Amino acid sequence: MTREYPDEVAGPYDPPPRSFEDAEGRELRVHAYGEGPVDDESEALVEMYVAFDPEDRAQGIPPTGEEGVRAWLENILAADCVNVVAWHGDEAVGHATLVPDEQGAYELAIFVLAAYQNAGVGTRLIESLLGAGREEGIDRVWLSVERWNTPAVNLYRKVGFEAAGSGSFEMEMAARLVERT
Amino acid sequence: MRDFHPPNMRVLLGVGGSEDSFRALERTVERTVEAGDELTVAVVENPDSDPDVEAVRDRVETVLREAGVEAEVLVLEGHPGSRLVELAEGEGFDRLVLGGGETSPLGKVSLGQIAEFVILNANTSVTLVR
Numbered sequence: 001m002t003r004e005y006p007d008e009v010a011g012p013y014d015p016p017p018r019s020f021e022d023a024e025g026r027e028l029r030v031h032a033y034g035e036g037p038v039d040d041e042s043e044a045l046v047e048m049y050v051a052f053d054p055e056d057r058a059q060g061i062p063p064t065g066e067e068g069v070r071a072w073l074e075n076i077l078a079a080d081c082v083n084v085v086a087w088h089g090d091e092a093v094g095h096a097t098l099v100p101d102e103q104g105a106y107e108l109a110i111f112v113l114a115a116y117q118n119a120g121v122g123t124r125l126i127e128s129l130l131g132a133g134r135e136e137g138i139d140r141v142w143l144s145v146e147r148w149n150t151p152a153v154n155l156y157r158k159v160g161f162e163a164a165g166s167g168s169f170e171m172e173m174a175a176r177l178v179e180r181t
Numbered sequence: 182m183r184d185f186h187p188p189n190m191r192v193l194l195g196v197g198g199s200e201d202s203f204r205a206l207e208r209t210v211e212r213t214v215e216a217g218d219e220l221t222v223a224v225v226e227n228p229d230s231d232p233d234v235e236a237v238r239d240r241v242e243t244v245l246r247e248a249g250v251e252a253e254v255l256v257l258e259g260h261p262g263s264r265l266v267e268l269a270e271g272e273g274f275d276r277l278v279l280g281g282g283e284t285s286p287l288g289k290v291s292l293g294q295i296a297e298f299v300i301l302n303a304n305t306s307v308t309l310v311r
Contacts, residue, residue: 059289072288099286107287144291168297 003105003164003174005140010160010175013131016084022119026088030128033083037090044092045073045085053114058146059170062111075099082136084129086112086121094121096129098141105140106133122155130159130177139178144170190218190275193305195265197227197295198237201280205310206241209278210248220252223268225261227295262298269305281309 018030029037038044049062049069057064063072076097077083086094096110108129112121133141143161145152147170156173164174194209196202206222213220222245224238232240234256245252257264269277279299282292292300292309300307 059291060284061288063288076287097287101286107285107289109287109289144285144289167292167294168301170291 003142003172004162005142005164005174005176006160006162007180008160008176009179010141010177011127011130012134012177013127013159015131015135016128018124018128020120020124022116022121024119026116026119028093028116028121028124029087030084030124031087032132033077033085036085036087036092041085041092042073042077044090045077045095046070048092048095048113049073049111051113052111056111056114056117058109058149058152059144061109082106082129082132082138084125084132086116086125088116094125096125098129098133098138101142105142106138108141108143118151123159126155126159130175134177137178140174140176142172142174144172146170190216191273192218192220192276192278193265193269193272193274194220194222194278195225195261195295195299196222196237196241197225197261197280197293198230198232198234199227199280199283199293201283201293201310202227202230203240203244203280205278205280206244208310210244210250213250213252214248220250221272221274222252222254223265224254224256225265225295226258227261227293229293261295262302265295265299266303266305269303274305276308277303277305278308278310281311 016030016032022028050066076099080100082098084096085092093116094112098106098108110126161173161175165172196206222241279296282290
């Protein structure tokens with residue numbers, strides 16, 4: 001399958017860390033996975049995903065149940081993936097990840113706890129993730145999103161993703177992080 | 182769970198050559214043996230998958246032979262989704278079975294084009310095998 005990537009570079013954005021006040025006046029920080037405020041970040045993410053509203057699941061992820069969440073996280077927190085986490089104090093409230101595909105590009109996903117949605121957290125988180133990816137030398141990123149998920153599609157467009165193909169239920173979007181050579 | 186699946190259903194399985202379609206084949210063959218269903222396998226041309234129709238047909242026949250299942254195998258040319266729907270409705274099948282989609286590197290499920298077309302268009306009940 002061939003996927004069209006935009007000519008323009010998205011951003012470029014800075015890698016984490018980043019701190020900001022969200023629209024609700026909460027002080028949040030975005031860190032690369034492994035550089036956050038708690039010792040066991042993987043456990044903090046398990047807690048976040050177990051608390052995740054099932055309504056906010058997308059295309060089967062995050063999986064339901066702690067066991068499924070742990071198995072899934074183990075895959076995407078692997079060394080060849082890029083992960084950034086949004087923290088409110090010691091609580092993980094958002095997570096974004098880049099996972100390598102078999103064509104040298106990376107698939108993106110982002111999750112924000114319901115209580116932290118619509119507050120500008122997703123934008124900061126995804127910008128930091130794209131910055132971290134660019135720093136790692138990743139040049140092409142894609143994602144799939146349910147077509148009816150307008151807030152998500154708008155967020156992806158805003159940070160530089162363009163539609164790259166679509167079915168009836170979901171569409172693919174793609175972004176370029178590094179100038180084409 | 183056997184009781185939920187009435188025996189002797191006439192089942193049409195569509196196989197286009199993607200990994201999920203072969204998984205659906207394996208599971209449907211097991212199910213056919215358990216439930217005493219009557220199975221027909223339609224090999225279709227999936228533009229998203231690599232193996233050609235003859236290679237897919239060979240693999241289907243091998244799986245059937247190894248499981249000792251007698252099933253009619255036919256090749257449907259043209260637009261895969263609409264040909265499957267047409268056959269299922271025209272021949273009065275009870276159930277149309279397809280692969281339930283591929284999983285992305287991140288673990289997201291995405292439906293194939295054939296499944297999307299069939300669920301939106303079929304009057305026959307559709308089973309997607311996960």
